[in-house]
Structure formats: C-alpha cells, structure tokens
Amino acid sequence: MIPIRAYVAADFAGVAELWRAVFPDDPPYSRAEVAIPAKLAVQPQYLLIATDGERVVGTASGGYDGTRGWLYAVAVAASHRRQGLGARLVQAVEARLAAAGCGKINLQVRAGNADVTGFYESLGYCVEPRVSMGKRLGVNAGGTGTSGP
Template structure:
C-alpha cells in the first residue's frame, strides 16, 4: 500500500536513485546530496515521499514564501507511473501549502516535456505567459 509521508533519512538512497533515473541531466545543485540537506533546513514537512514496503516510489518538494507556493522535484518511478502516485503527492503538497495560507502555486517544467505538461493541466494548472529568469550564487 502506497503511503505519502514526510521525508526521513532512511529515504535518502531511494530518493537519490529515483532522481538520478528521472532527472538524469540535472545539474549538480539539484542532486540529492546537495538539495536534500538544504531542504531539511527550511520547511522539511513540505518534502514528501510516496513509499510502499520501504521502497521510494515518488517525491515532491514544496515551498511557501508567504506569497506563493512552489513545487519542485515531483517525480515518480517509471514502473509506478499511471497509478495515481503523482496525483496523490501533488494533492498532499497542495493541501499542506493551502494549510499555510498559500493561494497560488507555481512550478517550472522544462520546455518540450509535453507529458508532464499534460499531467499538470489535468490537475488544473495552466501555462502562464512568463519569462523564467534565474541567478546562481557561489559555486553551486
């Protein structure tokens, strides 16, 4: 039975393997060994895993800055997709963000990822006319 629960240290290897498989070209700063310790310092209750019999099947990281919520690292093992796990992770992240007073959630998808775009559209998300910009600090 799949359970959605907050991340714990025993999930690390499963999350790391999942992210390496699902996000193979992610930069170093998005890798588990860098991003998980940073997330555990800020709103760790918004880092969730989907687990079945000790196996990590999916993840979602969320954040809320008092103005907007954000979703990151939404991932489900390919052999566990289309079973409602991603939808359950998304629903729980949305519930937790709403409980904090969040009125809008943002997320970013890499251009051309039509399957993921369709998943979010199915859950009420729309593509917005925005330009995403970023600036990195330090050696990350």
C-alpha cells in the first residue's frame, strides 16, 4: 500500500512535478513555488504526500479557520489513479481536520470537471447552492496570468 505522510522539504521537487502534470493550467499563484511556502507558513500539518518509493504520486492539503475546513490540491499521478489513493488522501486530511474540531469541509472544483466532481460525490461531498467569489490581494493581485481561481 502506498504510504501517506506529512510533507517534508525534500518532497518539493516531486510535488512541483506532480502539480505541473495534474494542474497544467493553474495560475502562477497556485504553483508549488508559491503555494507550498505559503502552506508551510500556516498549518503545515495539513499538507500530506503519498509516495511510491522515492516518487511523489499524490498530494492533498487542507486548512481550518475554526469555522470551516477546506480541501485543496488533491492530486494523484495518472499512473496511480483509480486505485483508491485519492480517496485515502482526502480521508487522511478529513481525519486531521476532524481531530482539530472541524465539522464541515468545503472544496472547489473548476466548472466542467465532471470526473473530479464525481470523485468527490463518491466520497460523500455534494454540490451546494453557492456562488464562489474571489479577490486576489497583494503582490499577485494584478498583471497578466494572475487572475482566476
């Protein structure tokens, strides 16, 4: 069975490679070079990694603000999909959030990504009647290629 564990600095290159493959259209502020240092500064215990030998083959990240939990960056290498690894990663983050007192987890899926929506529905998540809104702040707020999810 593929082990799931907390992220360590030596995982960076593997996570960056995986995210480039799984999220090729991500905006610059969601890429590993920006997102991982930001996550490590706030609740690093919710950044989990799955490895097959030395290779990073999965990630999941979460956060908790005291009211709601969030699930981010669930990624599984194409070679390891449909084997239950994604579900295990989500469940591992859920367990950590629940242990912190989190009673509800939110996540966002890009419109039109029916496969991913179906995956989350199989884990008990449902589409809620919400409008997702966002605003970029600070250094990544403007300029070409920095707007979007």
